[in-house]
Every structure is written in structure tokens, then in C-alpha cells.
Amino acid sequence: xxxxxxxxxxxxxxxxxxxxxxxxxxxxxxxxxxxxxxxxxxxxxxxxxxxxxxxxxxxxxxxxxxxxxxxxxxxxxxxxxxxxxxxxxxxxxxxxxxxxxxxxxxxxxxxxxxxxxxxxxxxxxxxxxxxxxxxxxxxxxxxxxxxxxxxxxxxxxxxxxxxxxxxxxxxxxxxxxxxxxxxxxxxxxxxxxxxxxxxxxxxxxxxxxxxxxxxxxxxxxxxxxxxxxxxxxxxxxxxxxxxxxxxxxxxxxxxxxxxxxxxxxxxxxxxxxxxxxxxxxxxxxxxxxxxxxxxxxxxxxxxxxxxxxxxxxxxxxxxxxxxxxxxxxxxxxxxxxxxxxxxxxxxxxxxxxxxxxxxxxxxxxxxxxxxxxxxxxxxxxxxxxxxxxxxxxxxxxxxxxxxxxxxxxxxxxxxxxxxxxxxxxxxxxxxxxxxxxxxxxxxxxxxxxxxxxxxxxxxxxxxxxxxxxxxxxxxxxxxxxxxxxxxxxxxxxxxxxxxxxxxxxxxxxxxxxxxxxxxxxxxxxxxxxxxxxxxxxxxxxxxxxxxxxxxxxxxxxxxxxxxxxxxxxxxxxxxxxxxxxxxxxxxxxxxxxxxxxxxxxxxxxxxxxxxxxxxxxxxxxxxxxxxxxxxxxxxxxxxxxxxxxxxxxxxxxxxxxxxxxxxxxxxxxxxxxxxxxxxx
Numbered sequence: 001x002x003x004x005x006x007x008x009x010x011x012x013x014x015x016x017x018x019x020x021x022x023x024x025x026x027x028x029x030x031x032x033x034x035x036x037x038x039x040x041x042x043x044x045x046x047x048x049x050x051x052x053x054x055x056x057x058x059x060x061x062x063x064x065x066x067x068x069x070x071x072x073x074x075x076x077x078x079x080x081x082x083x084x085x086x087x088x089x090x091x092x093x094x095x096x097x098x099x100x101x102x103x104x105x106x107x108x109x110x111x112x113x114x115x116x117x118x119x120x121x122x123x124x125x126x127x128x129x130x131x132x133x134x135x136x137x138x139x140x141x142x143x144x145x146x147x148x149x150x151x152x153x154x155x156x157x158x159x160x161x162x163x164x165x166x167x168x169x170x171x172x173x174x175x176x177x178x179x180x181x182x183x184x185x186x187x188x189x190x191x192x193x194x195x196x197x198x199x200x201x202x203x204x205x206x207x208x209x210x211x212x213x214x215x216x217x218x219x220x221x222x223x224x225x226x227x228x229x230x231x232x233x234x235x236x237x238x239x240x241x242x243x244x245x246x247x248x249x250x251x252x253x254x255x256x257x258x259x260x261x262x263x264x265x266x267x268x269x270x271x272x273x274x275x276x277x278x279x280x281x282x283x284x285x286x287x288x289x290x291x292x293x294x295x296x297x298x299x300x301x302x303x304x305x306x307x308x309x310x311x312x313x314x315x316x317x318x319x320x321x322x323x324x325x326x327x328x329x330x331x332x333x334x335x336x337x338x339x340x341x342x343x344x345x346x347x348x349x350x351x352x353x354x355x356x357x358x359x360x361x362x363x364x365x366x367x368x369x370x371x372x373x374x375x376x377x378x379x380x381x382x383x384x385x386x387x388x389x390x391x392x393x394x395x396x397x398x399x400x401x402x403x404x405x406x407x408x409x410x411x412x413x414x415x416x417x418x419x420x421x422x423x424x425x426x427x428x429x430x431x432x433x434x435x436x437x438x439x440x441x442x443x444x445x446x447x448x449x450x451x452x453x454x455x456x457x458x459x460x461x462x463x464x465x466x467x468x469x470x471x472x473x474x475x476x477x478x479x480x481x482x483x484x485x486x487x488x489x490x491x492x493x494x495x496x497x498x499x500x501x502x503x504x505x506x507x508x509x510x511x512x513x514x515x516x517x518x519x520x521x522x523x524x525x526x527x528x529x530x531x532x533x534x535x536x537x538x539x540x541x542x543x544x545x546x547x548x549x550x551x552x553x554x555x556x557x558x559x560x561x562x563x564x565x566x567x568x569x570x571x572x573x574x575x576x577x578x579x580x581x582x583x584x585x586x587x588x589x590x591x592x593x594x595x596x597x598x599x600x601x602x603x604x605x606x607x608x609x610x611x612x613x614x615x616x617x618x619x620x621x622x623x624x625x626x627x628x629x630x631x632x633x634x635x636x637x638x639x640x641x642x643x644x645x646x647x648x649x650x651x652x653x654x655x656x657x658x659x660x661x662x663x664x665x666x667x668x669x670x671x672x673x674x675x676x677x678x679x680x
Contacts, residue, residue: 002056002067002081003035003166003527006132007174008141009049010216013160018048025053027173032166035081035527043068043077043134049214050134050141054079057530059371060087062261065105072100075136076114080107081166082129082151083534085256090124107131114142122209122223126256126540130204132164141212147224148378148538149206149514152523155218156201162212167524168201168347169673178673182628183472185666186464190348191515192480197349197669206514224540225486226509228502229548232399239404242549246542247577253539254280257374264372265365267533268296268325270313272571272578272586273376273385277536279581281374282321293324297365297373299357300327310592313585320583328364330357333609339661340668345528346520349665351658354517358525366529377522378537381509382546383571384501384554385591390568393555394418395500401552409557409566417566462633463659467680481511499551549573610653611642614660622667627678634663 005028009015016024025042033040036055043052054067060083069078087106090113095101099112110131113121119142128150133142143164145153155164158176165171172178181189181199189195194203204210207224211217237245254277258264266278278296285292296318300311311327318325335356342355365373380386384393394414402408409417461474482490489506492498498506518535526533537543546554556572559565569575570591579587605612618638623631641656648654669675 002054003029003032003170004055004079004081004130004132005029005032005051005053005165005170005174006079006134006141006143006163007051008134008162008164008212010160010162010212011214012216015048015161018044021048021051024173024175025051028165028170029053029055031169031172034530035166037530039066041067041079043070043079045077045134045136049139052077052079052132052134054081057371057527057532058262059083059532060106060259060261061104064103065107067107069103069105069108069111071111071115072102076111076133077136078107078111078114078131078133080110080129080131082146083127083257083532084109084125084129085127085259085539119209119211119223128534128538130166139214142209143204143212144209144223145204145206147207147540148509148518148543149203150518150523150535150538152519153204154196154201155204155210156198157218158200160216162216162218164204164210167345168196168198171201172673178669178675180626180628180675180678182468182678185628186468186472186475187480188475188477189480191511192477193484196347197666198673198675203515206510226506226543227547228492228498228506229400229550230497231396231499231502231551235400235404235550239406239553242553243573243576245545246549246573247580249539249542249545250276250536250577251280251284253536253542254374255284256539257534257536258284260372262371263369264374265295265297265368265370266323267361267365267373267375268298268314268317268323269376270310270317270586270589271376271591272575272582272589273379273537275317275376275582275586276379276574276578277374277376278317278323279321279578280536282323283581293322295324295326295368295370297326297328297361297368299330299361302329302331313589317583317586321581326364326368328361330360331609334360336609336613339610339613340664341528342520342525343665343668344672346524347669348516348519348524349662350520351661351665352520352653355520355525358521359528362526362529362531362533365531371530372532372534373526375522375533375535376537377517377533377535378513378543379571379574380591381505381513382537382543383574384505384551385571386508387591389501389504389570390421390555391418392504393499393501393551393568394421396496396551398499398550398552400550404550406550406552407557407559408552409559413566417568421568463630463637463663464628465630465680468628468678471680481507485510501551501555502547505547505554546573607642608645610657611645614638614657614664615642617664617667618660623663625677626666626670627676628680629663629666634660 022042022044029040033055036057038058039056041054052068067079084106087109094112101108113124114133128146130145130151130153152166154168163171163174179199184195185197194205208220208222210220268274268278282294298311298314301309315325335353338356338359342359343350346355394417461469485507493503553573556569558567558569575587620631623629623634637656637659646654
């Protein structure tokens with residue numbers, strides 16, 4: 001996986017002495033050495049205007065894969081993070097064409113493909129990656145990020161110098177001074193678009209590349225995006241063929257991700273996603289060794305409420321596939337102990353225990369001697385696994401599925417089903433983001449739903465000072481998301497070219513998955529303990545194919561023959577495709593959200609661990625130092641939570657605690673990044 005930093009000084013910007021630049025790059029790498037504990041490398045251009053730095057976690061080609069990488073003429077230099085799959089095939093093809101490789105590393109493909117194909121090299125890259133390449137002859141820097149945003153990459157301009165880094169904190173030794181971006185903070189730009197909480201620091205968007213020229217020009221362009229078939233297309237395959245193709249593509253995606261020169265394991269929960277990956281990986285291993293045994297890791301929640309603990313399900317799956325299961329004990333006290341580390345590593349507002357839980361799990365994987373872990377991230381956003389997707393599915397008819405002979409509810413039944421589903425699943429915590437104007441009848445428009453209560457700044461405008469709201473307006477996460485969506489998506493929604501479910505899948509993939517889950521529960525929590533996570537469901541060959549399928553194969557309406565009632569089955573085609581690899585229990589199980597263990601008060605204490613931690617850390621001094629938060633409002637919520645907390649069932653967190661965890665995120669950012677107090 002590794003980590004990188006680059007500094008590019010355009011013409012007219014005075015660079016520091018080469019020795020100083022090298023020292024600054026080295027200081028940046030020291031900050032993120034946990035991402036690459038195996039080796040470190042730095043390149044500084046002859047004119048001192050470009051510096052590239054890399055810390056390496058050795059996975060492929062342990063002996064000769066050190067970075068930065070260079071071509072045989074020493075005119076192309078590159079630092080790469082992540083993993084590029086199917087590299088052996090491409091390498092053999094290029095060697096036959098006369099291209100010379102100096103290592104066996106998958107990363108060197110970037111150098112040689114650039115020499116052959118220029119910017120078009122992106123077409124050939126499959127996997128999760130981010131890289132910075134410098135072309136000495138053209139004085140040009142070419143930068144790219146993978147299609148889904150699995151690997152992080154940020155950029156900013158500081159004192160005229162263009163900086164790229166795997167993490168924002170790498171910019172600090174190179175002269176960057178953190179400042180609050182108050183508009184982004186209030187409207188949740190870190191979730192809805194490519195901004196961050198820091199002024200002038202942006203994420204290079206997933207599926208984009210950037211070009212930096214000596215003139216100082218910095219341009220970003222897309223090379224790939226999610227796309228879906230027309231809502232009225234004529235199907236060219238049978239349902240049985242579609243199921244078989246999904247199975248074959250997923251098996252191949254897992255097969256590619258087993259390639260490693262170091263030990264690997266699998267993250268296993270009680271859900272269909274990780275269970276499928278574990279089952280397929282076991283089958284592939286035993287094709288070569290009938291006695292092969294997989295090692296899996298799962299969080300085991302300790303507490304009074306068994307509904308929060310999925311480890312018994314994981315254990316039954318492990319027994320089914322003959323895998324070893326290592327249970328990692330999790331209590332609220334342990335999660336609270338990792339909470340601020342999660343905030344620091346993720347550089348993202350955190351108001352759940354997802355990041356802390358993943359830190360706890362990845363540490364156990366590392367301590368057991370592994371460097372790679374396969375995971376199930378991305379399946380919900382590809383196959384429609386979240387609880388709001390059935391509502392979006394019911395917004396529009398599906399004529400493509402009707403052509404396949406799939407029984408579907410009538411328009412009237414869809415409207416009734418939607419009303420019943422919303423009432424029964426208590427969906428007011430979700431919001432509609434209208435991507436167009438017009439008649440707001442449920443069946444006439446396509447829209448998407450996304451979680452506002454979880455990822456918006458819970459608590460609303462009252463947590464901010466009045467002057468802040470007067471300056472940037474009332475928090476409007478819905479507008480931020482809608483404006484952050486590509487115009488083609490809005491057009492496809494307005495015209496009905498895409499089914500409403502597909503509009504929802506697109507937007508959820510770009511926001512909840514791409515900007516949050518793949519950060520908080522993905523790369524950042526894994527790489528904090530030097531673990532390379534490989535999400536097999538985010539193989540773009542698989543995703544492109546699934547996106548071409550009718551909506552009704554993802555959310556499948558099933559009619560009860562006796563009473564004619566309808567049931568919405570999420571991830572229907574995935575269930576059919578992976579049935580040979582999972583237990584019947586997992587095949588039939590509905591998605592259950594991740595929740596922490598129930599809180600227990602330590603002996604002799606009146607507070608549960610989260611209450612105690614928030615009370616200790618959120619003081620008048622620490623909150624007011626941030627500058628834009630209203631201490632009386634924060635204190636009111638804090639007092640209410642610490643004196644009369646509620647403990648919802650199944651491990652859910654008191655909503656006030658989530659408000660306070662968001663506040664704590666800003667306190668932690670200020671302390672770690674040295675952010676000046678915001679002046680209202």
C-alpha cells in the first residue's frame with residue numbers, strides 16, 4: 001500500500017535548496033512511516049524543483065521493488081501506492097514489445113505504460129492505487145487516483161508550491177499551515193464534494209488524473225466514472241447468464257487479489273459480503289492445495305446485548321469453509337481508546353465507532369504477522385444493500401426487467417409499498433436529495449436517498465456560532481451533495497435515462513462509500529497498522545458489468561403467492577451468484593448495520609467510557625479555542641448526555657454522543673494540525 005508525498009515548484013516560485021527540500025520530504029515521510037515501515041526513498045530533480053518521497057510496505061517483489069521508480073534513461077520518476085492487478089500479463093506483453101523493466105514490482109508498470117501510452121495509461125490499470133509521476137524532459141507532473149478512491153490522495157498549493165500527499169499531515173513539513181474551511185465544515189464538503197475541513201486542501205477525485213506544468217497550471221480531468229444502462233434498454237442476456245457472469249467476474253476479482261509475496265488474511269463479519277470473499281478465496285486456495293486453510297479475523301463484541309455481536313455468525317461461516325477464525329475482543333472502552341487515533345489518521349469528522357473498530361481489528365491482523373487482508377467493502381454500493389435503496393427502487397418502473405419476464409408490482413402497488421416500507425422501517429433519518437426540479441410525485445421523478453443524520457454535522461446549526469451561520473448560511477448537506485454530483489448524473493435523473501435506483505447507487509458510491517467508508521473503515525484505519533486491504537467487490541470489470549444490469553436484479557420484488565404481498569430482497573443477484581460459497585443462513589440474512597457493543601459502566605463509575613471521555617475532553621477552553629463552535633450549545637448537549645444518556649437497542653449510539661464526537665473531531669484536528677482559532 002505505502003505512502004507518498006510530492007512537491008512541485010513551478011517557474012517563478014523560488015524552491016528551497018535541494019538539501020533542504022530533501023530534508024523536508026524526509027520529515028513528511030517520517031510522519032506517515034506507519035504506512036510503509038519496510039523502506040523509504042526520495043528523489044529530488046537536478047534543478048531542485050521537484051521532490052518525490054515514498055514509504056514502502058513490501059507486498060510484491062520484496063527484493064527490488066524500492067521506490068521512487070525510474071526508467072532506464074532516468075527521465076521518468078514515479079512514486080506509487082496501492083496494488084495493480086494483472087501486472088504479469090501486461091508486463092509480458094510490453095517486454096515482447098521491447099520495453100525494459102528493472103524490477104518485478106507491479107508499480108513499475110506505471111513508468112513503462114506512461115512511456116508507451118502517455119496519459120492513456122490509465123485504461124490499463126486495474127486495482128487500487130495513487131501515483132505521482134515526473135517527466136524530466138517535459139517538466140510535467142502526472143498524478144492519478146484509482147477509480148473508486150480506495151487509495152487516498154490530497155493536494156494543495158502552499159506558497160506557490162503544488163503538493164500531493166497520501167495524507168494531509170504530510171504537507172506540514174513543507175510549509176503548509178492548516179486553516180479551517182468554514183463553508184466546507186458547515187455544509188459537509190468532505191462528504192458531499194472534494195473539499196476537506198482545511199482551506200485549500202482537496203481530494204483528487206476518484207477516477208481522475210491531474211497534470212501539473214512548469215507554468216504553474218494545475219488541471220484535473222476524469223478518466224473513468226460509474227455509468228449505468230438505460231432504464232429502457234433491451235436485455236441481451238438471460239437472468240441465468242447474468243447470474244453466472246456476476247459469479248465468474250467476482251471469482252476472478254478475488255483470484256487477482258490473492259497475488260501476494262507476503263501472508264494474507266480475510267476480514268470476516270456476519271454479512272454476505274465478507275463471507276462471499278472468504279468462501280471464494282477458500283475454493284481458489286484448495287484448487288492448488290486441498291488442505292489449504294484460510295485465516296480470518298472478526299470483531300467479537302463483549303457485552304449484555306448479543307444482537308450487537310456478529311462473531312457467532314462469523315464462526316459458523318468459518319466452520320463451513322474450514323477456516324481459522326481469530327476473534328478480536330471489542331468493548332466500548334477499547335473503542336474509545338482508539339477513537340482519537342481514528343480521527344487523526346482519517347482526517348475526517350468521526351461520529352461513529354467504525355474507524356476505531358477497524359483500527360482495533362487491523363492491529364490484531366498486523367500483530368498476527370499479516371500484511372494483506374481481503375475485505376467486503378463496496379458490495380452495498382454496487383449491489384444495493386442499504387435500507388434506503390428499496391425506496392429509491394420503488395420510485396420508477398423497470399421495463400427492462402419486465403422484458404425478462406420478471407414479475408413486478410404495478411404502479412399503484414409500488415406507491416403503496418413505498419408508503420408501507422417507509423413507515424415500517426422508520427426512514428425519517430434519511431433525506432431526499434432532489435437532483436432536478438419538477439413534479440415531486442413519487443412515481444414521476446428519480447432521486448436518491450442518503451444518510452444525513454449520520455454524516456452531516458449532527459445537531460444542526462445550533463452547534464455553530466450565530467455569526468458563522470450568518471456568514472455561510474444554514475447547514476445544507478443536501479445541496480452540497482446535489483451540486484457535487486456530475487452534471488451528467490443530474491441529466492440522466494431528470495430525463496429518466498437512469499433508473500432511480502441507479503441514481504441513488506451512484507450518489508451513495510460517491511459520497512458514503514468513496515469519501516467516508518473507504519477512508520474511515522478502509523485505507524486509513526488499515527494503513528495505520530501497515531495492512532493493505534483489498535476490496536474485491538471494487539474491481540471495475542465486475543462493477544461495470546453489474547451497473548449494466550436491470551435494477552430489479554439488485555432489488556428484487558418477490559410476491560407471496562398466498563396473500564399477493566410483495567417483499568423487497570436486496571442484493572438479489574449477488575445472493576444467487578455466491579450461493580455455492582456461503583451458508584444458507586448467510587444467503588437468507590438481511591443486512592444488519594455495524595453497531596458497537598453495548599455500553600457498560602466501569603465499577604465505581606457513574607459514566608460509561610464514551611461519556612467519561614467526552615466529558616474530560618470537551619471543556620470550555622478546548623471548544624472555544626476551535627473558534628466556530630458555540631460552547632453554550634455544546635455544553636447543553638454534553639450535560640444532557642453525561643447525566644441522562646439513552647442506550648438504544650442493538651448497540652446504537654445516543655444521538656447526542658454523535659454530536660459530541662463530531663465536536664471532538666475538530667478539537668483533535670486543531671491540536672494535531674496546529675490550526676489557528678477561527679475568527680468570527
